[in-house]
Amino acid sequence: MKSRFGNKFIGVFDSGFGGLNILRGIIKELPEYNYIYLGDTARAPYGSRSEEIIYEFTKQAVDFLFEKNCEIIIIACNTASCDALKKLQREYLPKKYPPKKILGVLIPASEEAVKKTKNQKIGIIATESTVSSGAFSRELLKLKPKVEIFQKACPLLVSLVESGEYNSKASKWIIENYLEYFKNKKIDTLILGCTHYGILENIIRKAIGKNVKIISEARIVPKKIKNYLERHKEIELKLGKNKIRKFYSTDLTDKFKILGGKFFGKPIKVERAKLG
Known part of the structure; x- marks a missing residue:
């Protein structure tokens, strides 16, 4: 019988391109895992928006990534980490995705x-x-x-x-x-x-x-993620290790592909994400 474990993704979310820098570091530290990156480039930057809007946008991103088979999500956006993370962890996650995890930076x-x-x-x-x-x-x-x-x-x-x-x-x-x-x-x-x-x-x-x-x-977050997975085998054992990388953006532009290519040393395929 085929195991239901070992096929999940690590999700990385940012309002735009900045999280690619975090993802690159995580992949360097943990190259064997499967990753999905989501950049909300259509609505970036988040920095001048209200706390309520930032929470709503981040919740939509979390829904998208969990629906794409992520087991754990790193919110690689400080604005979202400040304005949305704790509420998501305390109120939203236990009700809708109780076994899953969301971490900030x-x-x-x-x-x-x-x-x-x-x-x-x-x-x-x-x-x-x-x-x-x-x-x-x-x-x-x-x-x-x-x-x-x-x-x-x-x-x-x-x-x-x-x-x-x-x-x-x-x-x-x-x-x-x-x-x-x-x-x-x-x-x-x-x-x-x-x-x-x-x-x-x-x-x-x-x-x-x-x-x-x-x-x-x-430089710091990748080591923390590695340490976290070492301490939480119940999550780590669910993660796929096929070196799959998927990239999503809410606004498909050449800039995303170009910058992604610079980060990862080769062209990346970017698919459109619809949030909300």
């Missing part, structure tokens, strides 16, 4: 920042919604009550990444202008509080200075 980044800082001064760059939610601050203060936190909303950076024009002189000027906020704050650690920002890491590193440690979720 905010806690791993916070834990790493607290571990790395020496002078207890941590900077955060993120979307407007993530900054206003205070989610990073709450998590950091929970981990280390005496830490000083400095946040800067950078609303233009997601659009820069989505446009593919992030290496231009104008883009570098915009990034430098945002980071000017931290000039006299004496931070020694900077959290890139949006998965899109990981794509800009080299530019950010030059602008912020070599003495500041950069916390990039693309």
Whole structure:
């Protein structure tokens, strides 16, 4: 009799392209598993939207991925992690998908920042919604009550990444202008509080200075996922290991295929997803 286990996917969701950076890192750490990526590019960016709308969009994405045979979903979007994750985990998941799991990216980044800082001064760059939610601050203060936190909303950076024009002189000027906020704050650690920002890491590193440690979720989250699966064999045993990769987008554009090709070293096939 054929086993009903061992054919499930790991789902990765982001509002746009930024989560591809996370997915690449997870695949590098765990290459044997099957993955589905969903980018809600038609409605990106999420950063300036209301908490209610972000929750609704994220719930639609979760439904889509679970219906596509995912057993576990990583919400590779800080805005969605801040505004939707806990409600989904506490209220929606137990009722509709009780055996399945949804994980976010905010806690791993916070834990790493607290571990790395020496002078207890941590900077955060993120979307407007993530900054206003205070989610990073709450998590950091929970981990280390005496830490000083400095946040800067950078609303233009997601659009820069989505446009593919992030290496231009104008883009570098915009990034430098945002980071000017931290000039006299004496931070020694900077959290890139949006998965899109990981794509800009080299530019950010030059602008912020070599003495500041950069916390990039693309490096941290994959190891956390590996550790999670090692501790939760009841999930791991259900996952397929055929190296299948599927990509979905709510708006089919050449940019998704081009950027995906850059990340994975070969062209990717992208299918349209209808949410809601």
